[in-house]
Amino acid sequence: MEFDVLDWEKSEVVFVGIVLAAIFGVSFYQLKIGEMKTRDAQRKADLELVGRALKRYWDDHQSYPPESGGKIVSCGDRGAGVCEWGGGRFADVDNVVYLKQMPRDPLTEKGWKYVYEMSGDKFRLYVGLEYGGDKGIRGDLTRECGNGVQCKWYVE
Numbered sequence: 001m002e003f004d005v006l007d008w009e010k011s012e013v014v015f016v017g018i019v020l021a022a023i024f025g026v027s028f029y030q031l032k033i034g035e036m037k038t039r040d041a042q043r044k045a046d047l048e049l050v051g052r053a054l055k056r057y058w059d060d061h062q063s064y065p066p067e068s069g070g071k072i073v074s075c076g077d078r079g080a081g082v083c084e085w086g087g088g089r090f091a092d093v094d095n096v097v098y099l100k101q102m103p104r105d106p107l108t109e110k111g112w113k114y115v116y117e118m119s120g121d122k123f124r125l126y127v128g129l130e131y132g133g134d135k136g137i138r139g140d141l142t143r144e145c146g147n148g149v150q151c152k153w154y155v156e
Helices: 005-061
Strands: 071-075 097-099 115-119 122-127 153-155
Touching (some): 005 071, 005 122, 005 153
Antiparallel strands (some): 115 122, 122 153
16 A cells, blocks of 8 residues: 555645634634623613613602603603613703713614613613523513514613
């Protein structure tokens, strides 16, 4: 049996190509997961910030602002307008500013959104999460956080 050096070199090149492709594939996958986790962390931070502003509003008014279509009603003209996610400031009728800029979901352009719900002396802020491995995911939520986006986490 004769050993051909060219066959060996071809095998090495194929092996190196397969290894490099595998490394590239795993790296690309991990990069995508990292992007999802970063957006999810931003969503959670946004809702916690809005939640703190709502609690300060409660301290001043002993009620939470009403909601309309999943949005807070306490913006614009002396706090009488609907707060658009990613829009202006959250303020009351006395023009006390609770949040200078309403945050928006990082994927708003793809139909993702934050949702506000108020009932008496309680509120919830809902958001969808991209990374399915997040330990805080709530599987029992029925609200939608956008076009076909299931809400998976909330702040109260």
